[in-house]
Amino acid sequence: MHGYQLRAAFEESTGGTWPLNVGQVYTTLSRLERDDLVRPLPANDAGQRPYEITAAGRKDLAAWFGTPISRTDRPRDELAIKLALALCTPGVDVHAVVQTQRSATMRTLQEYTRLKARADQAVELSWLLVLDAMVFQVEAEVRWLDHCEASLVRYTSPSASSLGSLAQPAADADTEVEQEVPR
Amino acid sequence: MTILELRSVHRVHGGGPTAVHALRGVTLTVEEGELVAVMGPSGSGKSTLLNLAGGLDRPTKGEVVINGTVLDTCTRRALAALRRRRVGYVFQDLNLLASLTAAENVALPLELDGVSVRQARPTALAALAEVDLAGYGPRFPDELSGGQQQRVAIARALVGQRRLLLADEPTGALDSQTGEAVLRLLRSKVDAGAAGVLVTHEARHAAWADRVVFLRDGVIVDTSGPLDQPDELLTTPGGSP
Numbered sequence: 001m002h003g004y005q006l007r008a009a010f011e012e013s014t015g016g017t018w019p020l021n022v023g024q025v026y027t028t029l030s031r032l033e034r035d036d037l038v039r040p041l042p043a044n045d046a047g048q049r050p051y052e053i054t055a056a057g058r059k060d061l062a063a064w065f066g067t068p069i070s071r072t073d074r075p076r077d078e079l080a081i082k083l084a085l086a087l088c089t090p091g092v093d094v095h096a097v098v099q100t101q102r103s104a105t106m107r108t109l110q111e112y113t114r115l116k117a118r119a120d121q122a123v124e125l126s127w128l129l130v131l132d133a134m135v136f137q138v139e140a141e142v143r144w145l146d147h148c149e150a151s152l153v154r155y156t157s158p159s160a161s162s163l164g165s166l167a168q169p170a171a172d173a174d175t176e177v178e179q180e181v182p183r
Numbered sequence: 184m185t186i187l188e189l190r191s192v193h194r195v196h197g198g199g200p201t202a203v204h205a206l207r208g209v210t211l212t213v214e215e216g217e218l219v220a221v222m223g224p225s226g227s228g229k230s231t232l233l234n235l236a237g238g239l240d241r242p243t244k245g246e247v248v249i250n251g252t253v254l255d256t257c258t259r260r261a262l263a264a265l266r267r268r269r270v271g272y273v274f275q276d277l278n279l280l281a282s283l284t285a286a287e288n289v290a291l292p293l294e295l296d297g298v299s300v301r302q303a304r305p306t307a308l309a310a311l312a313e314v315d316l317a318g319y320g321p322r323f324p325d326e327l328s329g330g331q332q333q334r335v336a337i338a339r340a341l342v343g344q345r346r347l348l349l350a351d352e353p354t355g356a357l358d359s360q361t362g363e364a365v366l367r368l369l370r371s372k373v374d375a376g377a378a379g380v381l382v383t384h385e386a387r388h389a390a391w392a393d394r395v396v397f398l399r400d401g402v403i404v405d406t407s408g409p410l411d412q413p414d415e416l417l418t419t420p421g422g423s424p
Contacts, residue, residue: 099397099405105378106222106395106407113390117370135387142386150224 002048003029015115015127017134032057079141083148094152102145109138185248186347186378187213187236192245194231194401205231206403208245215346218370218379220389223398229382230351231399235378237270237349238262250348267296270347271340273369275355278336279324285311286320289339295345310338314368330361334368341372348372348379354388366391 001009003025010020029051032038037057043049053061062168079101112135119128191357202318206228213219221229234240235247238254247254249269271292279288290307294300308320314334324332333353336424340348350369354362370391375380381392389395 005252058386103405103407106390109386109390110395110407111391113387117367117391139385139390141389146224146384153224 002044005050006046013126014130015124021035036055070118095149098145098149098152101140102149105138105141105145109135109142184215184252185212186215187211187380188231188246188248189236190246190248192232192235194228194235195243196242200284201273206235206242209398209403211396211403213347213378213380215376215378217379217394218392220372220381220383220392220395221398222384222386222389222395224384227398228401229398231401233349233351233380233382237272237347238266249374261338264296267292267333268344270349271337271345272342273333273336273348273350273353276351279332279339282323283323284320285316285322285324285351288324288335289342292339292345293343298343301366307338307342310342311335314338325367328361329357330364333357333365337365337368337372346377348377350381352381352383354383354385354402362388390404 003022006029007020007022007025022044029038033040034052036054037060038053040053041050041052083094083097086094086097112131116128116131116135119131121128127140189209189211192206192209193204196203196205208231209228211219211232221232223229228408230239234247235242238247238249238257241255247267252265254265259264279285280291283291286304286307289310290300290303292309293303293306298306308317311317311320314337316331316334316338319327319331319335324335327335336353340350352370354365357365366388368378369381381389383389383412393408396403397405397407
């Protein structure tokens, strides 16, 4: 396959959820060639140069498939940090932060589900599995938010937070610090 | 067309200092072709809402309207008839009568409504065929898988003129794939013209609904509908895996 074909094949199997530019594809191919993981074949009439995988490349690929993805390599979770900061910031209605996020996350989940409903289960299996990965990740976030809310109810006094205070202007939020946060 | 309407519905269980305010002024409408999911923690009022929506319970204050009929104005007999003719229920379990075949289970609400056995049977078999269970009519519930039993329950819930489907955790005991198949079926039945209310604590299941209503302490605290531009999800950084 040449670069454009590789890009098309990748995007087809992931439903376009991870767009690639073709320059990125050729940079990666060059690096793989340097490491003897792929080798170039003669160019075709259109001047496009196909590549084929080498034995070392197959071995590397098998090792990649056989290795779990480390969660510690993932970027920091902004939402977790936001909630942690909300809890220790006076005047912030954490219930409202949780609910605002849950509504937005739920909406995302609804849309992924709508895409699933539209997909043909018989012929679009790889796309459906990519969608399922996103569905389960988003669902995990909702479950975690439910857990956060249950913990808030259990461990914080109702007076510390009430629905809607985030909608107040910033000046009001300052006043709430004085009025609502238990010392 | 509005199939179900809850107008400022309150429901208080018990009285005095131990009274429990299960619902506090809930207003909700469900249109034909619409599936509404209700989510919330335990004790938030989800099941009370479903019982009121199906006429199994009466509100302390406010009105429940099904197909234009205010339930509070109905006699006991008229209410029972409306429930039989207009409302179908799907629960997590205890859905089917074990001593009746699938076809007999589906035919039961028709027969209770005075339809003859001879007339009810073909209607029941057609309803089973619509949920991909053609040929399963003579089987007893214990001869069916959990997913097949739920499909029979959905067929029964929507047999005859029934257009309001109330489901309480209908996928509770099912594995992920089978549960999803049940939700796809619910969705397709609603798309074909029914109206549905789905109570669930599973966000993945609620996501099959057009709207998700969040209940807390008997109050609707938020509603989540579809995005204006869903395709953006696939190109924004937040939507990428």
